Amino acid sequence: MSALARVIVFALVAGGLAGGGGGLAAAADKVRVVTTLTDLRALTEAVGGDLVEVDSLARGNQNPHDLEVRPSLMVKVRRADLLVINGLEGDAWVEAVVRGASNPRVLPGAPGRIDASEGVMVLEVPKTRVDRSMGDVHPLGNPHYSLDPGMAPLITTNILNGLVRAAPQHRAAFERNRRAFLSLLEPALARWTAVLAPVRGARVVVEHGIFTYLLARFGVVQAATIEERPGIPATPTHVAKLIQQIKEERIKAILTVPWGDRKLAARIGDEAGARVVALAPAVGGLKGADTYLSTVDYNVTALATALK
Amino acid sequence: MRALVCLVALLSATFAPAAAGAQDKGAQIEALRKELETLKKAMGTLAERLKTLEAQPATAAAPASPATDAPGTGQTFVGNVAQARPGGDPPSLMDLARPREPFALYERRGAGQLLFDMGVVGDFVFNLTQRNVDKANGGTFAGRENRFFPREIELSFFGQVDPYARAEVRIEAAEEFEDGARDLHLGLAEAHLTLLTLPFNTQAKIGLMRTRFGLLNPLHLHDGPQVDRPNVLTRFFGEEGLVEAGTEVTWAAPLPFFLELLGGIFNGDNDVLFGFGKVSEPLLTGRLRTFFDFEDWGAIQLGASVASGTNTDRHRSTVVGVDAKYKYRPDGWSHPLFTVAGEWLHVHQHVTTEGADDDGDGIPEHAPENRTRNKNGWYTYAEVQPWKRWLFGFRYDWTEFPDRRGHEWAVQPYLAFMPTEFLRFRLAYKHTERNKRDGFGDNGGSARIVDELLLQATFILGAHPAHPF
Numbered sequence: 001m002s003a004l005a006r007v008i009v010f011a012l013v014a015g016g017l018a019g020g021g022g023g024l025a026a027a028a029d030k031v032r033v034v035t036t037l038t039d040l041r042a043l044t045e046a047v048g049g050d051l052v053e054v055d056s057l058a059r060g061n062q063n064p065h066d067l068e069v070r071p072s073l074m075v076k077v078r079r080a081d082l083l084v085i086n087g088l089e090g091d092a093w094v095e096a097v098v099r100g101a102s103n104p105r106v107l108p109g110a111p112g113r114i115d116a117s118e119g120v121m122v123l124e125v126p127k128t129r130v131d132r133s134m135g136d137v138h139p140l141g142n143p144h145y146s147l148d149p150g151m152a153p154l155i156t157t158n159i160l161n162g163l164v165r166a167a168p169q170h171r172a173a174f175e176r177n178r179r180a181f182l183s184l185l186e187p188a189l190a191r192w193t194a195v196l197a198p199v200r201g202a203r204v205v206v207e208h209g210i211f212t213y214l215l216a217r218f219g220v221v222q223a224a225t226i227e228e229r230p231g232i233p234a235t236p237t238h239v240a241k242l243i244q245q246i247k248e249e250r251i252k253a254i255l256t257v258p259w260g261d262r263k264l265a266a267r268i269g270d271e272a273g274a275r276v277v278a279l280a281p282a283v284g285g286l287k288g289a290d291t292y293l294s295t296v297d298y299n300v301t302a303l304a305t306a307l308k
Numbered sequence: 309m310r311a312l313v314c315l316v317a318l319l320s321a322t323f324a325p326a327a328a329g330a331q332d333k334g335a336q337i338e339a340l341r342k343e344l345e346t347l348k349k350a351m352g353t354l355a356e357r358l359k360t361l362e363a364q365p366a367t368a369a370a371p372a373s374p375a376t377d378a379p380g381t382g383q384t385f386v387g388n389v390a391q392a393r394p395g396g397d398p399p400s401l402m403d404l405a406r407p408r409e410p411f412a413l414y415e416r417r418g419a420g421q422l423l424f425d426m427g428v429v430g431d432f433v434f435n436l437t438q439r440n441v442d443k444a445n446g447g448t449f450a451g452r453e454n455r456f457f458p459r460e461i462e463l464s465f466f467g468q469v470d471p472y473a474r475a476e477v478r479i480e481a482a483e484e485f486e487d488g489a490r491d492l493h494l495g496l497a498e499a500h501l502t503l504l505t506l507p508f509n510t511q512a513k514i515g516l517m518r519t520r521f522g523l524l525n526p527l528h529l530h531d532g533p534q535v536d537r538p539n540v541l542t543r544f545f546g547e548e549g550l551v552e553a554g555t556e557v558t559w560a561a562p563l564p565f566f567l568e569l570l571g572g573i574f575n576g577d578n579d580v581l582f583g584f585g586k587v588s589e590p591l592l593t594g595r596l597r598t599f600f601d602f603e604d605w606g607a608i609q610l611g612a613s614v615a616s617g618t619n620t621d622r623h624r625s626t627v628v629g630v631d632a633k634y635k636y637r638p639d640g641w642s643h644p645l646f647t648v649a650g651e652w653l654h655v656h657q658h659v660t661t662e663g664a665d666d667d668g669d670g671i672p673e674h675a676p677e678n679r680t681r682n683k684n685g686w687y688t689y690a691e692v693q694p695w696k697r698w699l700f701g702f703r704y705d706w707t708e709f710p711d712r713r714g715h716e717w718a719v720q721p722y723l724a725f726m727p728t729e730f731l732r733f734r735l736a737y738k739h740t741e742r743n744k745r746d747g748f749g750d751n752g753g754s755a756r757i758v759d760e761l762l763l764q765a766t767f768i769l770g771a772h773p774a775h776p777f
Contacts, residue, residue: 072607074566
């Protein structure tokens with residue numbers, strides 16, 4: 001056997017022990033969960049507590065629609081007991097990751113698959129026939145529900161169901177964790193509602209409809225988007241109309257996301273006299289938005305400040 | 309007097325209950341009023357709540373005790389390997405032998421929806437070059453020089469066959485132009501089945517497929533990074549590339565990083581290097597691929613491939629290749645800023661040469677000889693994408709001809725504009741130089757030096773494409 005062959009065999013045996021044997025001790029205690037988005041990671045950690053090991057495929061500052069299918073993501077999914085997806089075709093790229101992961105536990109329809117959108121009252125579901133002339137529309141409705149704190153009880157229920165399927169012996173602990181999380185969420189939701197009560201009915205411009213559920217929760221109206229249609233960058237005509245609309249409707253804030261065209265948003269804000277506000281599109285999307293509650297808190301505070 | 313007493317008694321008997329009833333009614337009215345006020349308040353509260361609910365997305369109440377059923381399916385999963393071992397231990401041999409529980413049917417689509425996806429890709433190319441190149445059929449798209457032509461119109465169907473397998477069928481139409489006659493060729497580009505639930509981290513792909521040899525061979529022309537394939541791939545595998553019928557099995561190593569090993573067995577129909585076309589002497593392929601993600605510093609993929617089979621003269625041909633691809637994507641960007649990739653191929657062939665005819669009388673004086681040929685070729689390209697819609701790239705390739713002496717090199721700067729993910733335009737200039745004109749001299753023309761302007765328009769109808777690395 002050549003030196004190279006010996007090195008390869010050693011690496012495979014060592015890797016096999018590390019992945020299959022050495023990991024058994026940890027695996028016996030913890031359920032390995034992979035989520036597509038960081039919001040779902042945060043909520044899974046809240047329910048799973050110390051009994052789960054959670055990793056997210058996307059980072060908080062990445063566009064959840066356009067994630068590149070990297071083999072490193074397949075490695076994460078390959079070792080997962082559970083996969084939590086956003087659903088509503090908002091993270092459809094995950095199917096390509098799953099296909100490359102060779103993990104039957106998380107294939108579509110398998111018990112290791114959790115669709116967090118189960119039971120969500122979906123907004124912006126197209127009522128008419130859709131095609132690409134409308135842009136990159138979501139035929140199943142707006143998939144960006146996870147940062148609406150009012151949705152967290154339902155999402156954590158879906159996650160809880162999946163965790164119980166994987167580790168029924170920890171059911172009581174998962175339920176206790178979830179209740180503890182909701183006991184923090186409920187007063188926070190009341191506080192956020194009070195903070196945004198004075199600006200209820202205010203109108204804002206967004207870059208993409210990623211905050212639709214959050215805004216609707218607190219009665220803030222999404223008046224227009226910077227992108228002309230979903231996924232279609234703004235044309236000069238659209239920008240001119242948007243500036244006019246902001247002036248006419250006295251819109252105070254333009255909400256941006258990290259991957260958006262910040263220069264364009266700044267130009268529109270300057271010309272129309274509106275404030276450009278960066279909101280966290282997901283947990284970890286901006287500094288100070290590290291947990292689920294702190295992310296919502298960050299967004300609510302930023303929104304209230306901008307709309308004063 | 310007695311009568312008066314009786315009257316008083318009668319009146320008392322009559323009006324006393326009435327007075328008491330009047331008092332009761334007053335109390336009842338008071339109670340009703342209070343009740344009405346309470347109801348009014350309740351109505352007001354409900355109206356307020358209704359207004360609030362109408363302005364907000366509704367939230368489903370969280371059940372006090374979650375069920376163990378699959379959400380929304382009402383199906384309970386029992387006996388599954390993963391469920392029995394929540395920690396994700398490798399399944400035992402008994403687990404593998406036991407028939408697995410059926411999966412819940414996926415897709416929450418409504419009535420009338422198809423149970424598979426379909427898409428159409430249209431790829432149109434325009435080629436402009438010198439007259440002598442046109443005459444010699446020596447351009448990048450031989451026989452279609454100075455033409456606008458539909459290169460690939462592809463209809464694809466793909467989806468889950470059942471919980472255990474996925475299938476993909478691609479039918480292609482393309483223009484063929486020969487001797488001034490335009491013809492449309494319709495054919496099966498790919499049709500394969502992938503078994504997804506095999507044990508030990510393996511998958512098997514069965515059918516007609518673009519073999520996973522190297523970086524670009526698995527990609528269809530419209531998915532490639534440039535308008536055309538690098539010359540080395542066209543010279544070594546033909547214009548269609550290495551498309552074969554057979555089976556590929558992949559195994560993912562249980563390592564903390566990505567390492568995939570692939571083995572394939574095919575007919576060997578490729579008529580440039582192989583072509584024997586029988587599994588009695590099959591084309592065998594292999595590929596090792598790894599990937600390292602440096603997060604903020606980008607990611608790199610490294611691969612090595614091999615294909616070995618029998619040619620039409622029943623001699624062995626073997627081609628090996630190594631490839632690398634690096635992408636840098638700034639934090640938060642939804643597209644890469646910088647991409648660089650390259651591939652090197654080496655062919656080792658056993659061939660039987662024709663007998664040499666020294667005096668030119670048409671009768672060879674020397675017997676045919678068995679010889680070996682070793683040929684090399686490589687390409688590299690770099691791309692910069694400062695804006696999501698615009699991409700600038702440059703490719704260099706160099707290759708020897710596998711069937712004769714000589715080599716060629718080419719440079720190609722290109723520009724791509726992508727208004728959306730479903731529409732793309734590319735403009736490229738390609739300069740090719742060959743050290744010999746042999747093989748590029750049809751109709752008395754010459755194509756030793758070729759300058760071409762290439763324009764490509766590509767559209768996608770259908771599902772949102774994933775972005776592979």
